[in-house]
Amino acid sequence: MDFTKWIKGSVTRRSAEHHSAPLPWLVTSSIEPAINPVKETSQFVADHAEHVHVSLKAISEAVNELTVEKLAELVAPTAFNKDLHYVDGGSLTVQYLLVVDALNFCFWPDAELEYENLSRGVKAALEADPTVLDADKLLWTSGDDVQRLLGWDRQVPLQDERARLLREVGSALLQNFGGHASKMVEAAGGSALTLMQLVAQLFSGFRDHAVYKGHQVFLYKRAQIFVGDVYGAFGGEGLGAFWDIDQLTMFADYRVPVVLRNMGILSYSDELVAKVERKEIIPAGSEEEVEIRACTVVAVERLREAIAHKFRGTGAQLPHAIQLDWWLWEIGEQNRQNHPPHHRTLTIFY
Numbered sequence: 001m002d003f004t005k006w007i008k009g010s011v012t013r014r015s016a017e018h019h020s021a022p023l024p025w026l027v028t029s030s031i032e033p034a035i036n037p038v039k040e041t042s043q044f045v046a047d048h049a050e051h052v053h054v055s056l057k058a059i060s061e062a063v064n065e066l067t068v069e070k071l072a073e074l075v076a077p078t079a080f081n082k083d084l085h086y087v088d089g090g091s092l093t094v095q096y097l098l099v100v101d102a103l104n105f106c107f108w109p110d111a112e113l114e115y116e117n118l119s120r121g122v123k124a125a126l127e128a129d130p131t132v133l134d135a136d137k138l139l140w141t142s143g144d145d146v147q148r149l150l151g152w153d154r155q156v157p158l159q160d161e162r163a164r165l166l167r168e169v170g171s172a173l174l175q176n177f178g179g180h181a182s183k184m185v186e187a188a189g190g191s192a193l194t195l196m197q198l199v200a201q202l203f204s205g206f207r208d209h210a211v212y213k214g215h216q217v218f219l220y221k222r223a224q225i226f227v228g229d230v231y232g233a234f235g236g237e238g239l240g241a242f243w244d245i246d247q248l249t250m251f252a253d254y255r256v257p258v259v260l261r262n263m264g265i266l267s268y269s270d271e272l273v274a275k276v277e278r279k280e281i282i283p284a285g286s287e288e289e290v291e292i293r294a295c296t297v298v299a300v301e302r303l304r305e306a307i308a309h310k311f312r313g314t315g316a317q318l319p320h321a322i323q324l325d326w327w328l329w330e331i332g333e334q335n336r337q338n339h340p341p342h343h344r345t346l347t348i349f350y
Ligand SMILES: Nc1nc2c(c(CN[C@H]3C=C[C@H](O)[C@@H]3O)cn2[C@@H]2O[C@H](COP(=O)(O)O)[C@@H](O)[C@H]2O)c(=O)[nH]1
Pocket: 078, 080, 081, 084, 104, 105, 106, 107, 108, 113, 114, 115, 116, 228, 229, 232, 250, 251, 252, 253, 254, 255, 256, 325, 326, 329, 333, 336, 350
């Protein structure tokens, strides 16, 4: 069966008189999420973890070595990834970021593939054809389209799944925001947590959560990184102005845990070390995987608090969790070759 014919057959076209229903429940004036569910649910995991430990001692040692100069570097307008500087004044940049972050996961099965290939590939595709990310095109994305979008010379890991995720983005954008991701950002009314929740609610692919010892745990890595990328690409202005950007956590990926282990801040059980060293697959949703991710979130929150404690009153600008994330992630990227292996989980979440 021809894929596009099958999909075309299954999509019911909304007739003209049905306007795209505005989201009645989204009243940004009063119901702003005051807390980030990632913080409190990750803490539950850290409190009950058996395979991963966060060392407060190593955190205070790391903070002791932090100088005012280094701190200033962390909070400087990040040397933000130039691929993300695709600022056309607004809407196209947001569309680009949503597509990049819809695909921003699990590069490791292809040893040559990494995040940069994604961000550069999609940017090149957009420069070649500014309509390539229009929602009514995303709606029909096939696996081959994903490979073309990245400009990759072979199949991309989980290619068909990535295509499904882009079709989902196209469909939800058309249903709710006339196809424009920038309208979704505007609907969040300048709240980072509202935008995070909105993205997690509208696109199931961004709904990064697990059930750990009977408790629901939210990591929301790609939902948060999308907000962080909008903030960074617009330099905290215009569409990137979020009054609660400091409420985001770090982004629970597979690179930062390696850096924190190297700093002695995270430690794994002997059994888990052995699995990671031999590059054994750690199943998505397993206790070991959830503990690695949630303890990483908690470790960076403790690090942020320890820095605030040390530099409070010095007048130094204190880093947000996402600025600590970019710092740690860059360290991980630069040391990909000489750091121990990262854990390997086949997933769409990170
Ligand atoms: N924690 C955190 N994880 C991040 C990012 C980024 C890129 N974003 C920044 C880049 C420029 C702008 O500053 C963007 O903000 C990708 N990843 C994750 O890393 C993994 C990819 O690793 P490798 O296979 O080595 O490329 C994968 O899970 C991917 O999802 C980040 O910033 N923080």
